[in-house]
Amino acid sequence: MSQRIAILPEIITNKIAAGEVVERPASVIKELIENALDAGATDIAVEVTAGGRRLMRITDNGHGMSREDALLSLERHATSKIKTDSDLESLLTLGFRGEALPSIASVSRFRLATREPDSLEGTEINMEGGRIRDVKACGMAPGTVISVEQLFFNTPARLKFLRSAETEAAHVADSVTRMAISRPDVAFCCTSDGRELLRVQRGDLLRRLTQILGKTSAAALHAVQSSAEGIEVTGFISSPTAARSTTSAMFTYINGRFVRDRVVQHAIMQAYRGVIDKGRYPVCALFIALPPGEVDVNVHPTKHEVRFRRQTLMHDTLQSAIEEVLKASPWLASRQVIAAPPTTPSVSQAYLERVAAAAQTSLNLPRREVPSYTAAQTAPRVSEPTPHFQSAPAVLEPPAAVAIELPEATEPPASAENGYFSSLTIIGQFHAEYLLCQSGNELVVIDQHAASERVAFQLLRRQYECGAVESQRLLFPETVELSFGEVATAQRFTAELSGIGFEMEPFGGNTIIVSAVPRLAIERDCIRLVRDLLGELSQLGASSAFHDIQESLLSRIACHSVIRGPRMLEHRQIRELLQRMDETDFAASCPHGRPVSHTITHAELEKIFKRT
Template identity: 70%
Template sequence: MSQRIAILPETITNKIAAGEVVERPASVIKELLENSLDAGASDVSVEIAAGGRRLIRITDNGHGMSREDALLSLERHATSKIRTDSDLDGILTLGFRGEALPSIASVSRFRLATREAGSLEGTEIIVEGGRVKDVKACGMAPGTVISVEQLFFNTPARLKFLRSAETETGHVGDTVARMAVSRPEVAFRLASDDREMLRVQRSDLRRRIAQTVGKDAAAALHEVAGTEGGITVTGFISGPQSVRSTTSAMFTYINGRFVRDKVVQHAIMQAYRGVIDRGRYPILALFIELPPGEVDVNVHPTKHEVRFRRQSAVHDALQAALEGVLRRSPWLAHRQEPAPPAQAAPPTGQAYRERIAAAAQASLRFVEQPPRSSFPLASASGDGTCTTPVAAVAPPETPVSVREPAEPFQPEPASAESAGYFSALAIIGQFHGEYLLCQSGAELVIIDQHAASERVAYQRLRQQFRAGGVESQRLLFPETLELSFGEAAVVGRFREDLARIGFDLEPFGGTTVIVAALPRLATGRDGMQLVRDILAELAALGTSAAFDGAIDDLLARIACHSVVRGFHPLENRQITELLRAMDETDFAASCPHGRPVSHTITLGELEKIFKRT
C-alpha cells in the first residue's frame, strides 16, 4: 500500500505557523516590539511603508545578540525566555513561544542586524522566504535592527486579505500606541512613508496617555489603585464626560501584557453600569498585577487572550477598584472653582462704617421708627402733609447695628453645613419645572431634577436590598390586576424574588393577581404600570437563577417610576434637600441609566454667546 502520511517540509510548517502569528503588518510589529521590550530596550523606532506591505523596520537599543544566538533565533521554538515546562507557569516576559522570527522570515524578505554591547562588530543575516541567503559581520550601534520587506510576497492568498495602506497604517498605529502606554519609561517613535506619526519620550503614565489618546481626554482621567486577594489594580479611568463609541481607548494589561479579555471587559462595564450610556466605552489604562502562576498566557498564538485560575476573584477585584473611584464622582467633588470676575467693590472699611453709624445716631435723635410689624399706614391731608404722629425720643445707649452697602444680586446660598459639591451650589431657581439652575463660582450648573431624584432613589433601593430587602408599603385598598398568561407565569416563577424588591402579588384565580404591597418609594405613583414593567423585564430572564444578575436593572426601573417626571415645580426647601441627598449618593453624576445629572456652562462660554469677548 502507498504511504498516505508524510512529514511536511520546514518551509511549509513555518508558513502554517505564520498564518497563526502573522495576520497583518500590525501583528508583525507587535511580535517584534515584544522582543525589543524583552531585550531591555529604552528607545524603540518603528518605520513602515505602504501600510507595512513594502517595509517594516524596527530599531531598538536593547542588549542585542551574538552571532550564534542570532542564527538560532531564526529556528522554530528557539527562545531565551523559557527552559522547562515548569517555566510556563511563571511567564513574566512578553514573548516565549520562539515562533515569531522564523514565521515572519518565512513570508517576507527579512534582514536581522544585531550587536551586543561588548562586541566589536555586529551580525547581519539576510533571509528570503524562510531560506538564509547570507550571514556577515556589520558595523552598528548596540541593539537590534529588523527589516521586513514585501510581506506575504510568497503567499498571495494572504496578501489579498490585507486592506488598504491607510487601514493597515491605522492598525499599526493602534498597536504601537498600546505598547507605548504599557511602558511609559520607554521612548517610542512611529513613522509612515517618511512622515512621523508618533513620538513619545520617557515619561509617567498620565503623560503617556495624553500623548496617545489626546490631552483633553487625559486631563479628565482619575487615578485607580486597589488591592484585593493578592490582585493589584492600578491606572487611570475617565468619567462619563470622556467616553468613546468603540473600545479603542481601553488599554488593559495583565502583568504588563496587553489583553482583550472578556472577564476584564465585563468587570469594567459592570463598574460603569449606570454611569455611562449603553454602547459607549470609557477611556482607561488599567494594569492588573497578579502572581504569574495565577494566569495562563499560553492560550492563543497572538497572546491577546488569557485564562485565569481565579476568574471570579479577578473580576471582583477589578470591579471593586473601579467602583471605588466612580461612586465618589471625582469629576465633581474636586472641581476647582474659577475666581469670580473682577468688579468694582462697594466702599468698605472701619472708617466708612463709623461715618454711617454716626449719621444713624444723629437721625435717631429726631425720629424713632415704629416696628415694621405694627407700622401704621400714613394718612395724607388735603395739603399733602402727613398726619401720622411722630414722637421725639432720646438717642439709644447701645450702638446701632449698621448694614453694609447693598451687594449686587447673589443667588440664594445653600446650607454651609454641607461640604459636598451639590450642597455648596447657590440656588438660582427652576427652569420649565424640570431643570434646576445653580451657580458654582463663575459657572452655571444645570441639573436634571428627574435624573438627580432617580439616582438618589436608586441608591436608597440598593441599600435597602443589600440590607435584606426593599422596604414595601401595604396598600390600604389592594388592587386587582388582570395579567396575560405569560405575565401570570412570571409571577408564579418569581413571586418570592418579587417580595425581595417590595412587591406582594397574591393569586386571585385564573390570571388575576391582587397587588397587596408596592415598594414604599413607588407608592403614590402608577403602581400597576410599574408591576407590568417589572414583569416584562423578568420575562426576559427565563430562569429565577438570573434574578440577582438583573437586580440593578429592576431597581433602576422602580427608581424611575418613583420620582418626579416632566413639569414639577419644587420649592427651595425641596431643592436644597435634593442637592444634599445627591452629596450622600454614590455615582451622583449620572442617573442609573447612565444619563448625565448636570451640565456646566462657564462664564466664558456665556460671554462668547453674547459677544462680550
C-alpha cells in the same frame, strides 16, 4: 501497505505556525516590538510602507545578539526567555514561545541585523520564504534592525485577505499605540510611507496618555490605585462624559501585557453600570499586576487571551477599584477633600526592573538600568470662595405649571461637612424642571428628575441590601391582564419580585393580582411599572440571572417613583434634594447613566456675551 502518515517538512510547519501568529502586518509589528522591549530597548522606531505589505522595519537600541544567537533565534521554539517547564509559571517577559521570528521569516523576505554593545561588528542575516540566503558581518549601532518585505509573497491566499494600505497602516498605528501606553519609559516613533503617525518621548503614564489621547481626553481621566490579596490595580479611568461609542480607547494590561479579556472588560463595564449610557464605553488605561503563577498567558499564540487562577477575585478586585473612584465623582471639581493629593499612578517601576533583569539574565549580559520616571503629583484644586449671589425671584415655567415663588438665594450654613451639592447656592428653577445653582464662579444646572431618581435608587438599593425593599399593600388589589409568557415569568420570579417590594399571584388564565408594590412607587402608575418589569424579566432564562439585572429593575422602579415633567419645588425641597445627593454614590449621573448636572463657567458666559 503504503504509509499514509508522514512528518511535515519544516517549511510547511513554519507556514502553519505563521497562520496563527501572523494575521496581518500589525501582528508582525506587535511581535517584533515585544522582542525589542524584552531586549531592554528604550528607543523603538517603526517604519511601514504600503500599509506593511511592501516593507516593515523595526529599529531598537536593545542588547542585540551575537552571531550564534542570531542564527539560533530563527529556529522554531528557540528562545532565551524560558529554560524549563516551571518557567512558564513565572513569566516576566512578553515573549516566550520562540515562534515569532521563524514564522514571520517563512512568509516574507526577511532581514535581521543585530549587534551587541561590546562587539566590534554586527551580524546580518537575509532570508527568503524561511530559507537562509546570506549571513555576513555588518557595521551598525548596538541594537537590532529587522526588515520584513513583501509579506505573504509565497502565500497568496493570505495576501488577498489583507485590506487597503490605509486600513493596514491604521492597524499598525493602533498596535504601536497599545505598546507605547504599556511602557511610558520607552520612546516610540511610527511612520507610514514617510508620514509620521506617532512620536512619543519617555515620561510618566499620564504624560504618555496625553500624548496619545490628546489633552482634552486626558483632562477627563482620574487616577485609580488599589490593591487587595496580591492583586494591584493602577492606571486611569475617564469620567462619564468622555465615554465613547466603541472599546477602542479601553487599554487593559496584565503584568504589562496588553490583553482583550472578557472577564476584565466585564468588570470595567459592571463598575460603570448606571454611570454611562448603554452602548457607551469608557476611556481607560488600567494595569493589573498579580503574581505570574496566578495568570496563564500560554493560552493562544497571539497572547491576547489569558486565564486567571482566581477569576472571581480578580474580577471583583478590579470592579471595586474602579467603583471607589466613580463613587467619589472626582470630575465634580468642587467635590474635594483637603488632603495631600495622591501621586499619579504609573506602570510599576518594580515591574519594569523585573522585566529588564529577566532579559539581562536570559541573555547573560551586564545589567542595564531601566530609566526611572517620577510620578507627577496632581496639584490640589482649591475652590474659590462663593460670593453672595442675589437671584431674581421670577422663573420661567411652562403655561400649565403653578408658580411657587422661591426665596432669594442664600448661602448654606458654613460647615466642614458640606458636600459639593449641599454647598451650592440656590438661584432658582428654570422651566420647573431644572435647578439653577452657583458654585464659586460657575453656574451649575441640575436636572431635578435625574437627581431625584438617583436619590430614590440609592434608597431602594440600601433597602434591598438590608433584606427587602419596603412595600405598601394596596387597599384594593389590582388585576392585570398579561400574555401567558408574562404570567409564567411572574410565577417563576415570585420570590425575587417579593424582594423588591411586589406581591403578585395568579388569578387564572392570563390574569394576575397585584396586592403590594414598593412604597416609593405607590402614588405612580403601578400597573405600567409591573408590565415593564415583567417584560424585562421575560428575557432571562433562569432565576439565577436575576441578580445580574436587579440594579436595572431597581432603577426602573426609581424612575417611576419620582418627579416626572415640570414641577415647582420650594426652597426647602431643593435644599433637601441637594443634601441627599451628597449621600449617594455616583452622584454625577442617574441610574441610567444620564448626567445630573452641567457646569457653565463664568469665562464661558463672558465669551457668549462677547465680554472677553
